[in-house]
Structure formats: structure tokens, C-alpha cells
Amino acid sequence: MAPLQSIIRLPDGLHVRLQVLGQGPAVILCHESPRSSSALLVLAMRLQHRFSCIMLDTPGFGLSDPLPMSRPEVPDFAGVVLNVIKALGLGRVPVYGTHTGAAIAVEAALQAPDQVSTAILDGYAIFTEVERDQFLVSYLHPFRPAMDGSLAAWLWSRVRDQFTAFPWNQVGDGSKLGFGPPPLSAMQKVVEDLLLAGDAYRAGYSAAFRYDHFAPLAKLLCPVYIVTREDDLLFAHMERARGSGDKVNLFALSPDRDIWGDTIGRLITDHAGPETLSAQKIIIRAEKHSGARRIVNTTVGPVVIRIDGEGDTVVLLHDVPGDMADLDHLTNRLRRSHRVVRVNLPGFGLSPLAKDAPVSMASIVRGVDESLVAAGATNAPVIACGASLPVAMQLAGDPQITALDPWPQVVQGASEHLPDLAPRWDGSHLMAAFWWARDYEIYKPWYNRVNTELRSIGNERDTDRIHLRFQAIVMAGETGIRLTRLLYETDVACALAGAAHRLRVLVTDGDPDSAALVAWATPHIDADRITPVPRPPEQLAPVLADLLS
Template sequence: MTDSMTITRHFIDVRNPDGSARRVHYRRAGQGRPLLLVHQSPRSSAEYEPLIEKWAPHFTCIAPDTPGFGESDPLPHAAPDVKDYAEAVFAFLDAIGLPQVAAYGFHSGAIILITAAKHAPQRFSTIAAGGYAMWTDEERRAFAANYTPPYVFMPYGEHLTWTWSRIREQSWFFPWYAASDANRLPFPHDDALKNHAMVMDVMAAGPSYALGYAAVLQAPRDLPEAGQPTPPVLITGYDGDPLTAHIDRIERLPQGWATAKHKLPEEAEAAALSWLQTHAGDGQPLPRAPDDEGYSLNQLHWLGDRASGHVHLHAPGSAAEFAHEPGQLTLDLPGHGLSVPEAKNPDEALAILSEALSTLLTATPSRITGDGASSVLAARLSAAYGLAPEPIIPGPHAHIPNLVPDSYGSHLTRAFAWARAEAAFSGRPSPETVRAIPKGALDPARLHRRTLALLRSRGANTLTDALGRP
């Protein structure tokens, strides 16, 4: 079980304008009045976890992944614009039952929120914006030509080398593609972990990366005209943020709006919190965190049917999406896929899995199976339910390489090369480990997702070594 200060993750279905359904992934934590947080491109709501932890004592923070980013489905448009992303905000608010909300957005998130507020001001009690872009026509033309090339999956992982370089140099130059002394940013860094977090979000977005980014980069100056209804809005900036200079481009502030420049990001964040606390409404009915398909109460991710009698575990280093078949309830192992809890050893993994099943299952299990080393976990779970253990299923034996992020992104190359070799061999490539290549296993899009799952795996080698290699 979790308390209100613990960040939990959820999925919910929303309605597109054409009536089709779209899944949205979101994070939630806190107490009190609801606060919507909209992240920047090309990130996901994961970037707000530190902020949610700070603001959860003051608000019920609700942070969705915008369409096509994180784990949210993309919009059903070939070339969505910023208004489509604004409409997606309304669809999400409708789905979780919030007619009005206070909101915070950073960079792209601010652009989406202010666009949304212009078209439906009654949906917001107030907005705090961490930066707001007032692009010139010349900038929009340059961005259209250079900023968001199509994101194409390549068969040997070449696109991951580009992704790492793209994100690494984003902290050195703005725009990222204009590497020159004139475009240097004041606080360059070479923090591998910070870059890796952004790269993982780009990888999760895939082709949506270019669509969502392009939409906000081509957004017009969409401020309310004099006399138009508007919620109160604060736009902040801080030294080193390239959008701080855009505050001076605002020729006329709408009534009830304010701007503020600060030296430090923490000062801008504190100002935003103070604004939201002052201007947020008295509150709307808070949506209940639904027990929908996606997460158990202890935040283990699952796919399939809770009433199924067949529970299945993927191999360490993989994810449920690669092991799920119809008629199964398939779990992401602790420290794998989208599961939040981690396990240091098989006993911890077994305890987490047992806790998840105790709240998930709506029928008594009749089979518990596992791939590779997870067959051992499955046998121990079977014993706990009084079931005969299933036969041990041989699985991938190759030891996963060191995937600790480094400054040059070579861990991405290692991960993709491992995923490609896995498709053709049952262990370290040799004549003895050759196996038939499953249909579609070398498709670049599948290899990309397999690499992402591998990079998300935490403690896979430790778990495999402790369980033994069937």
C-alpha cells in the first residue's frame, strides 16, 4: 500500500475528437487542491518526480505524459499542432473528472497550457509557467528546417548515437544544432545520468519526438487579447535559461498576468509555488486513482487479464511486452519494464510479486510460468499457491553487458548490440549458440523497444546469477 505522498503511476483512457480511445499514463501524489503539471518536450512526467515530491504537501499533483511521450499513446494525427496538444489536456481533465484545475508547465508545457487557457480559460484557476517562448518568424523557419528531423529507427542502432549527441549538446548550445561560440549556453555540463534520463524519454517517444517538439516550436504568440477572459498567469525565468530573454519580447501583459526573472532555478520554482498557492481555486472534486490495467497497488506493472488463471514472468533483462500472450496475466519483474519497486535478490523479488498478485488476481491461479531464470521464481510462486511447478523453460543465457551510462553514450551501443545478438543466438555468439531467428526479431522498431527494455532493467544480472541459469 502507498500513502498520499508516494508517487504512484496509472493509465486511463481518454477520448480523441474523432471518438477513438487513447491511453494516457500519469503520475500522482499529494494532498489538497489538484495541480496539473505538464512537462516539456521531449521529456515525460518522470522529469517532474523531484518537483512532485516537493509540492505534494501543498497540492495533489497530477502529471500526465503528453501524447506520444513517456507511455502515453500518440494523437491520431499525422501532423498535430499545438492546439491538438491543448485539446489533449482537456480530454485528460475530462477523463479524470476535473472541470477546473490550477496548472504548472515548463517550456513546452507552458506553451501547451497557455494555448489551452486562451481557448478555454474556465478550465484553469491559474497557471504558473516556467519560461514561455515568443518565437520570431525567422526562428520558427529555422526550427522547422533544423530542430526536429524525423526520428528513424536504424537496424544497427545508429539513431541512438545521434540521440546521445543531440541531448548532450543541448546543454552546450541553443539551438542545439547551431554549435558555435555565439550560441553557447552559460552552464554546460557533461552529466551522464542527466543526459541518460533525457535520452530514455526520447527513446520512449520514438517518432513522436519530432511531432510533439515541432508543434510547440511552431506555436504562435497565443496570448489573450485585451478584454478576453483569462486565468491569472505567472511567467518566470532564471539566469541561464534561454527562454528568460523571451520575457522581454512580451509587449503587453494580459490583465492579471505577471512576469519575474530570477538568478537561480530554485528561486523561480519557489515563486511559481507561491503564485499557485495564492491563486489556485478552492478546489474541485479530486479524482480517485483508478485500479485500471497497468499497475498493482504496490506499483508493479502488468498486462493482460486479472481473471486469467495463467500468470507469466518474463526473463531477467526483458519486459512483459515481449513475453505477453493472450490469456495470460504477465508481470514486469521488479526493477524491469515499467515496474516501480526494485529487488536486490530473489527473496525480495518473490515478496514483491506475491504482494502484487494478492491484490491483482480475481481468480485462483492454475499455472505460473516463467522464461529463463524466471522459471525458478515461477516455481517458488507455484509452491506458495499449492501448484505443481512448471517445467523449467530455457531462456537467454548471455550475460548483459555493463550498461552504466557514460559521458559518450557507449552504453547505448552496447545495449543495442546485445539486443541484436539476442535475436540470433541463445548465448554469446558462437556455432553452439546459433538459433532460428524469430519472425520480426530484427525489425529496427522492435530492436529499439528491446534496447529500451534492457536499459530499464535494474539488477538483471544479479537476479539471474542468484537464480541460476536454466
């Protein structure tokens, strides 16, 4: 069973993602750096029949906002956990944490013994002063998107080295690990989480390195359990905690995952609260604190949406490759006059398809339809960018549709040029993703790398925009490629005549396919509903605002 998800908006405005799985007394689970709550699913699946597991994305990781201060410390992260417990009305609950999450769990128990019944620490670092200083100086490489693809190469090298040695940046006989590495699929998940965090990953890590892990253990009023497997890179640190406090209990475990799960489950049981909660009930509580960013738990998987502004509603669907971050510039202008609902298409970017959902156009359409119902945007006018036009034309009702540069409709064979994103040991799948993102910004279509086919790109290339598209491609992965193929191969020409009364086509002025798009639309749509528009978002947004008004 897949977890339900929500993004809760705390009183200070911070958005925090929750993943909730199971039924029973609640337990809070906090992940390690540089991961997200998805790293906790392995444990949650073992506990789901006894507990309601609430997995949090630490601020700055996953889909949670980073903390606003320039140098957050562990007590700041712990305060967020306590605010979530309070917002969900959980009372006093066990808090589990692994690695960085373990430090957060200790600090949460220290700050609020009335909210934390026990702290269960799965791998707890106790660094010497020398170790701490070395980590702070050399461990946290800056996360720098670049036009040359060097970030993609660094990402893969960084993650591979993490599973080769500890510390990862000191690969040698004295630091090599005696276990691993994990399968390629597991390494790819770490890459995805590191991509989501971006340079904010350094804030969580550095806070943990600066934290005095030893001293707080003696001050805790609730029981503390340090549970560490032999194949945990912090296994040797457990002995450093011996004698640290009367409430501290040490459990050295074998690598056996069954023993590990059973031990943690028993410790949670000993300190669990009296209230039995389902995942659905917790999500209902979380949704009472919704903000601009939301997650809709559709029948095809969690779909991320964002709602900005006030006024008449307009829906924005992004192009592929990409995700709803592509629409930031347009949204910032349109929100002045409209309530803008952005939907991250199911199966792309931040909206993964459920494992049992068919990889089909029907799944994409169903997920968008259900998300629009949840957002109160059914039958609102839709701006469908690029490859999303076939989705817009199949939505429930008969919404007015503005097709913004529906370029796949005049391209033959684009799906034959899609990259292979299956993870490979040499990391070439990440380079393929990067060059797809970069070439998309320059050539049209991206694989026609001829300078006469250059897009209208202005005088500067936007490194951040290319990076966000690269991130969306990596997050969508192989499923995204299969769905992209379906979008590229769906010809809507036969439906144009029947939809002419509700369809407007905007053609990017100066692009190599502009004449072809006009010719494609003209037989079915009145000429006054085919409009040339500029490509730069800051110029395009006012044109769209005028058309909507």
C-alpha cells in the same frame, strides 16, 4: 516519498499516465519535450507538502498513448489535459507547464476557463517566423531504429548537444549555453524519455513550434504568469511576451532553485481550489477509469501490467533482458481464447524499483504477487519465459507453470558477462546495451559469439524487436543488471521434483541448448511434459494456445 502512479483511460480510449505526489489542493503539471512526467518530480518534491501535484505524461511521451491524428496540434494536447481534469473531478485548478507544457497550459486555459484557474508558464517560447521555420525544417531528426546501432550513437550525441547549445543542432559560438551541462545521471534520464517517446517525440515538438504562442495571451480570461530562471534557455524569450495581454505577469528569477520553487508555490496558492486531496484519493479516482494498460502501486514500486482478452486467465512473464513488449505476438494470439495478464517484472523496463526496496529476488516476487492480486490473477497458470522461471516458482499459491525456454538454467557464468551500463561521457554504455540486445537475438547465450552457437533465427532479423529489447535494457539500467545477475544465478533444479506435477518445460527446437534443457528437466519431469516448440512467435503462439486448452 515516491509518487503514486496510474494510467487513466479517457472516454476516447487514450491511455494517459499520471504521477501524483503530495497532499492539498490539486495542481496539474505539464512537462517539456522530449521528456515525461518524471522531469517534473524536482518541482513536485518542493510542492508536495502544500499541494497534490498531478504530473501528466503528454500524449506520445512517457507511458501515454500518442494522439491518433497524423498531425496533432497544441489544442489537441490541451484537450487531453482538460479531459483528465474532468475525469478526476477536480473542478477548477491551476495548470503549470514548462516549455512545450507551457503552450499546452495556455491553450487549456483558453479552451476552458471554467476548468483552469491560472496558467503558470515556466519558460515560454515566443519564436519569430524565421526561427519557427528553421526549427520545423532541421530540429526534429527522425527517430530510426537500425540494425547497426546508429540510433544509440545518435541518442547520446543528441542529448549531449542539447545541453551544449540551443538549438542543439547548431553548436557554435552563437548558440552555446552559458550554463551546464548537468550530471551524467540527468542526461541519462533524457535519453530514457526520448527512447520511450520514439519517433512520436516529433509530434509534440512540432506542434509547439507551429503554435502561435503570442496571440492567445491577450485572449485569456484567467491570470497568466511567465516565470523564467536566468539559466533557462528560453530566458530571453520572456521579454518578447511583454505587453501581450492584461492578464500576463512576468517574473525573471535567478538560478536559485529555492526561490524558483517558492515563487511557483505562491502563485499556485493564490489560485488553488478549496478541496484538499491526497495522492491516494486521486489514484482511486483514476483507477475508476482503468483500461488495458495499468500501473499497480506495489510495496516495491510501481509495476506496469496489461490485461487483454476474455476467458480463463493466463499470466505471462517476460525473459531478461527484455520487458512485456516482448510478449506482444504471443498475447495477440492467446487473447482470442484467454484473458492474458502480462506483468513487467519489477526493476525492469517500465517498472522501476522503489528507492527503498531491496534489490533482491524477494522484491521481484513480491511485486509480481501484489500485481496479480490487483489483476484478479492469483493462482492463474503462468507462462514463464527464459530467466523468469525462478520468479514463477516462488509465487504465492501453486500455479501451473509453463517454463518457455528456461535457458539460464543450463548456462554457467552468464552473470559474469553482463555489460556495464553506468552512464559514461562517451556513450559507450548505450552501445553496450545495444549489442547485448542484438547478440541476444542471434547467439545463445549472447556472449558465446560463435556461429555454431547461433539461435534458430529464421531468415530475417527483426529490427523493431531488437530495438524494444535495447530500450528495455536502457530503462532497467544498473539496477536491472543487479537483478538480472540474481535471476541468472538462481538454480531451480533442486525444486523441480517437488513442482513436477505443475510444471511443463518447452524447449526451443533447433537452438544450441535444446538437448541440454531436455537433459536438465528429464530426471524430474515426465517426458510428456517436456515439449519442443518453434521459436518464431507466430508459430509458437498456436502451440501455447493448444497446451493451455
